[in-house]
Amino acid sequence: ILKTLNSWFWWENIWMPINCTWAHFVDRDGLVFPKPHQLYATIPYALVLLIIRFFSERYVAIPLAKALGIKNVRRVKPQPNPVLESYFRECSKHPSQSEIQGLAKKCNCTVRLVEKWFRRRRNLEIPTVLRKFQEAFWRFSFYLTSSIAGFIFLYDKPWFYDIWQTWVGYPFQSLLPSQYWYYMAEISFYWSLLFTLGIDNKRKADFLAHVVHHLAAIGLMSGSWCGNYVRLGTLVIFVHDTADFWLEAAKMFNYARWEKTCNMLFIIFSIAFFITRIILFPFWILRATLYQPTYYSTTPVIAYFLFNGQLLILQGLHLYWGYLIFKILRRFIFLK
Numbered sequence: 001i002l003k004t005l006n007s008w009f010w011w012e013n014i015w016m017p018i019n020c021t022w023a024h025f026v027d028r029d030g031l032v033f034p035k036p037h038q039l040y041a042t043i044p045y046a047l048v049l050l051i052i053r054f055f056s057e058r059y060v061a062i063p064l065a066k067a068l069g070i071k072n073v074r075r076v077k078p079q080p081n082p083v084l085e086s087y088f089r090e091c092s093k094h095p096s097q098s099e100i101q102g103l104a105k106k107c108n109c110t111v112r113l114v115e116k117w118f119r120r121r122r123n124l125e126i127p128t129v130l131r132k133f134q135e136a137f138w139r140f141s142f143y144l145t146s147s148i149a150g151f152i153f154l155y156d157k158p159w160f161y162d163i164w165q166t167w168v169g170y171p172f173q174s175l176l177p178s179q180y181w182y183y184m185a186e187i188s189f190y191w192s193l194l195f196t197l198g199i200d201n202k203r204k205a206d207f208l209a210h211v212v213h214h215l216a217a218i219g220l221m222s223g224s225w226c227g228n229y230v231r232l233g234t235l236v237i238f239v240h241d242t243a244d245f246w247l248e249a250a251k252m253f254n255y256a257r258w259e260k261t262c263n264m265l266f267i268i269f270s271i272a273f274f275i276t277r278i279i280l281f282p283f284w285i286l287r288a289t290l291y292q293p294t295y296y297s298t299t300p301v302i303a304y305f306l307f308n309g310q311l312l313i314l315q316g317l318h319l320y321w322g323y324l325i326f327k328i329l330r331r332f333i334f335l336k
Contacts (some may be wrong), residue, residue: 045188140248
C-alpha cells in the first residue's frame with residue numbers, strides 16, 4: 001500500500017510539465033536540480049537551530065534584557081500535592097468555591113491554603129517577561145539574519161527585478177548553493193517552531209493561525225522545492241521575513257517598557273507589513289504564480305493548483321493579521 005501511495009504521490013503529471021519525467025532532473029552538464037530527499041536534512045538542521053537558540057537566549061538575550069532593565073522574576077512554586085496537581089491538570093485550573101472546599105477536606109487543609117496553592121500553580125503557567133523577551137529575541141535574530149542573507153542572495157539576480165524571469169528556462173533551472181541554504185534554513189526554522197509549540201509562550205488570540213501558518217509554510221516550501229519553483233520560493237521567503245523582524249524588535253522594547261521606541265518600531269512594522277503582504281505579495285507574487293504560468297504552458301499541472309491554493313491560504317492569513325494590526329493602529333492613533 002505504501003509503495004502504491006508513494007508512486008501516486010510522485011506521479012510526474014502532478015509535479016512537472018507535460019513530456020517531462022524525473023529522469024530529466026538528473027544532474028548533468030553543470031546543471032544541479034533540487035532533489036526531494038534533500039528535505040530530510042531539515043530535521044537535523046532544525047535540531048541545530050534549537051541548540052543555537054538555547055545558547056543565544058541564554059548568553060545573549062538574558063544579558064541584553066538586563067541591560068534594558070528587564071528583571072528575572074522568580075515565582076514561588078506551590079508545595080507538592082498530588083491530589084491538587086491531578087485536579088489542576090485534569091479538571092479545572094479555576095475551581096469553584098464548592099470544589100475548593102471539597103478539595104480542602106480531601107487534603108485535610110484549609111480553604112485558604114487550597115486557594116493559595118491554585119493561585120501559585122496558575123502563575124507558573126504564565127510565562128515571565130524575561131521568557132517572552134528571549135523568544136522575541138530569537139525570532140528577531142533569525143528574521144533579521146534571513147532578511148540580510150536573502151537580500152545578498154537575490155540583489156544581483158534578474159528575477160529579483162523582473163518577475164517574468166522566474167519562469168525563463170523552467171523547469172530546467174539550475175539550483176544555486178545560496179538557494180539551497182536559504183531553503184534549508186527557512187524550512188528548518190519552521191520545523192523548530194513546531195517542535196517548541198508546547199513550551200513556547202502560547203498566544204490565545206492567534207495560536208491556531210500560527211500553527212496553520214507554520215504547516216502551510218513548510219508544505220509550500222517543500223512542495224516548491226520538489227517542483228523546482230525555487231526562484232519564486234526565494235522571493236516568497238524574502239517578502240515574508242523583511243517585515244517580521246520589525247515586529248519582534250517592537251515586542252522586545254515593549255517588554256522593556258521603552259514605550260516610544262516600541263511605538264515607532266510597530267509603526268515601521270505596520271508599514272512594512274502592508275507593503276510586503278497586502279500589496280507586493282498578491283500583486284507581484286500571486287500574479288506571477290496564477291497568471292504568468294499560462295504563457296508557458298497551456299495545460300497546468302496539479303502542482304499549479306496545490307501551490308496556489310497554499311499561497312491563497314497565506315494571503316488569507318495576511319488579511320486576518322492585517323485586520324488585527326489595523327485595529328491596534330486605530331487604537332494607537334485615536335485613543336492614544
